[in-house]
Amino acid sequence: xxxxxxxxxxxxxxxxxxxxxxxxxxxxxxxxxxxxxxxxxxxxxxxxxxxxxxxxxxxxxxxxxxxxxxxxxxxxxxxxxxxxxxxxxxxxxxxxxxxxxxxxxxxxxxxxxxxxxxxxxxxxxxxxxxxxxxxxxxxxxxxxxxxxxxxxxxxxxxxxxxxxxxxxxxxxxxxxxxxxxxxxxxxxxxxxxxxxxxxxxxxxxxxxxxxxxxxxxxxxxxxxxxxxxxxxxxxxxxxxxxxxxxxxxxxxxxxxxxxxxxxxxxxxxxxxxxxxxxxxxxxx
Amino acid sequence: xxxxxxxxxxxxxxxxxxxxxxxxxxxxxxxxxxxxxxxxxxxxxxxxxxxxxxxxxxxxxxxxxxxxxxxxxxxxxxxxxxxxxxxxxxxxxxxxxxxxxxxxxxxxxxxxxxxxxxxxxxxxxxxxxxxxxxxxxxxxxxxxxxxxxxxxxxxxxxxxxxxxxxxxxxxxxxxxxxxxxxxxxxxxxxxxxxxxxxxxxxxxxxxxxxxxxxxxxxxxxxxxxxxxxxxxxxxxxxxxxxxxxxxxxxxxxxxxxxxxxxxxxxxx
Numbered sequence: 001x002x003x004x005x006x007x008x009x010x011x012x013x014x015x016x017x018x019x020x021x022x023x024x025x026x027x028x029x030x031x032x033x034x035x036x037x038x039x040x041x042x043x044x045x046x047x048x049x050x051x052x053x054x055x056x057x058x059x060x061x062x063x064x065x066x067x068x069x070x071x072x073x074x075x076x077x078x079x080x081x082x083x084x085x086x087x088x089x090x091x092x093x094x095x096x097x098x099x100x101x102x103x104x105x106x107x108x109x110x111x112x113x114x115x116x117x118x119x120x121x122x123x124x125x126x127x128x129x130x131x132x133x134x135x136x137x138x139x140x141x142x143x144x145x146x147x148x149x150x151x152x153x154x155x156x157x158x159x160x161x162x163x164x165x166x167x168x169x170x171x172x173x174x175x176x177x178x179x180x181x182x183x184x185x186x187x188x189x190x191x192x193x194x195x196x197x198x199x200x201x202x203x204x205x206x207x208x209x210x211x212x213x214x215x216x217x218x219x220x221x222x223x224x225x226x227x228x229x230x231x232x233x234x235x236x237x238x239x240x241x242x243x244x245x246x247x248x249x250x251x252x253x254x255x256x257x258x259x260x261x262x263x264x265x266x267x268x269x270x271x272x273x274x275x276x277x278x279x280x281x282x283x284x
Numbered sequence: 285x286x287x288x289x290x291x292x293x294x295x296x297x298x299x300x301x302x303x304x305x306x307x308x309x310x311x312x313x314x315x316x317x318x319x320x321x322x323x324x325x326x327x328x329x330x331x332x333x334x335x336x337x338x339x340x341x342x343x344x345x346x347x348x349x350x351x352x353x354x355x356x357x358x359x360x361x362x363x364x365x366x367x368x369x370x371x372x373x374x375x376x377x378x379x380x381x382x383x384x385x386x387x388x389x390x391x392x393x394x395x396x397x398x399x400x401x402x403x404x405x406x407x408x409x410x411x412x413x414x415x416x417x418x419x420x421x422x423x424x425x426x427x428x429x430x431x432x433x434x435x436x437x438x439x440x441x442x443x444x445x446x447x448x449x450x451x452x453x454x455x456x457x458x459x460x461x462x463x464x465x466x467x468x469x470x471x472x473x474x475x476x477x478x479x480x481x482x483x484x485x486x487x488x489x490x491x492x493x494x495x496x497x498x499x500x501x502x503x504x505x506x507x508x509x510x511x512x513x514x515x516x517x518x519x520x521x522x523x524x525x526x527x528x529x530x531x532x533x534x535x536x537x538x539x540x541x542x543x544x545x546x547x548x549x550x551x552x
Binding site for chain 1: 380
């Protein structure tokens with residue numbers, strides 16, 4: 001709410017004008033620059049392949065990759081669906097498990113003391129090294145894949161949400177106590193909203209990690225598994241020296257990762273933009 | 285919402301709360317508060333004035349029930365129920381994800397009342413602090429002074445018997461602070477509420493209160509009490525009057541005496 005003099009015509013000085021122009025330029029550049037750079041990179045890739053006569057079983061050009069993507073779409077899309085299903089299911093279970101454990105941790109210090117070390121051990125042990133054991137012990141392949149992806153994805157959600165639940169303003173805590181809030185009321189009205197931005201930060205990391213977990217698990221499961229995910233297709237194509245198909249599958253994995261990250265970012269913005277510092281645009 | 289028509293003069297007020305021989309010791313050897321005796325009467329505006337470490341905040345926490353005294357008693361006339369107490373902290377202490385009206389709703393929400401059920405009370409409290417137009421705003425959209433007003437509205441909304449204020453205006457600029465001081469006195473005239481106000485400003489304590497409890501540090505204790513017998517309503521003219529200057533001198537002397545008491549003890 002600015003109070004400008006009503007009788008004066010708006011005065012815009014040179015500096016303000018320059019600032020406004022810079023702002024407009026930045027707005028356009030934000031979208032145009034990445035697109036141009038990516039297009040340039042693809043063009044360069046194509047030129048390098050053509051100029052050096054690189055055979056496409058060593059490095060296929062972007063055109064060939066695109067062709068393969070279309071030609072093999074039937075097989076690749078069903079593989080994508082399998083990987084996507086495992087990724088999203090693992091993410092969902094990671095969210096439920098991570099948030100649930102975090103809530104239990106903040107409700108009981110003793111519970112946290114007892115079980116936090118397990119969470120850390122699970123997190124620091126590379127999934128590639130546990131996966132073979134999981135595939136021995138768990139008969140259901142899908143469940144085993146899911147378990148691997150979950151192990152990778154749940155920790156950032158657990159640790160971020162725990163941090164958030166413990167970050168409540170101490171004066172607000174006192175106020176809740178003075179007004180005789182129950183434990184459940186404090187959790188619901190104070191701790192969970194405080195933890196929301198932390199949780200969403202964890203979700204963004206976990207989204208990418210669950211995809212990595214799913215892909216790594218598929219690699220370990222190898223050709224012996226139900227094997228129709230994208231990672232399996234990459235392995236298979238590698239054995240057959242079908243490099244364009246490897247690239248096409250790789251492209252799909254990367255695109256999936258970007259989509260998951262974008263979705264998590266959009267969700268974060270939707271939930272926080274009204275009140276949280278991270279989502280508020282500052283003037284000047 | 286029907287307060288008595290006027291606050292009776294000091295000496296004729298009904299008793300609200302009694303602190304007798306209250307000690308608070310931390311970790312077995314840090315004496316935060318020693319032998320505090322204080323009788324709070326209905327309609328009192330009491331300032332707790334003193335240097336840091338004198339136990340003013342400890343006294344507030346004991347009265348609010350957040351801590352129990354190591355020894356001694358705090359008794360409320362007629363017992364204490366939830367909603368009898370309103371608290372304002374140094375920070376506005378608002379929930380950033382909640383709108384102004386949702387923040388003011390909090391004391392009722394924790395008692396299981398829906399927002400619709402207590403809409404009238406919330407609007408009344410916001411009206412009292414002059415923020416009725418901002419009920420749907422988020423705290424980040426408000427200035428520091430306005431956030432403090434929301435915090436005061438939240439403390440008022442249950443019509444508490446006692447309002448505790450822990451250096452509520454210390455973080456605000458001088459002009460906003462004066463404005464809020466004036467508004468607080470106006471509120472007190474309207475609501476006839478009882479206030480305990482912690483401050484380290486002599487000027488603020490004289491302007492606001494009718495009783496100043498001067499406290500000394502190490503160990504935290506009551507040093508003396510200064511009665512401010514200037515009549516209410518107090519306006520901007522009072523702030524520049526000779527009476528005010530004289531009262532400030534008196535309070536300031538009492539504060540220095542309290543601090544020297546501490547000095548004497550420290551060097552002993």
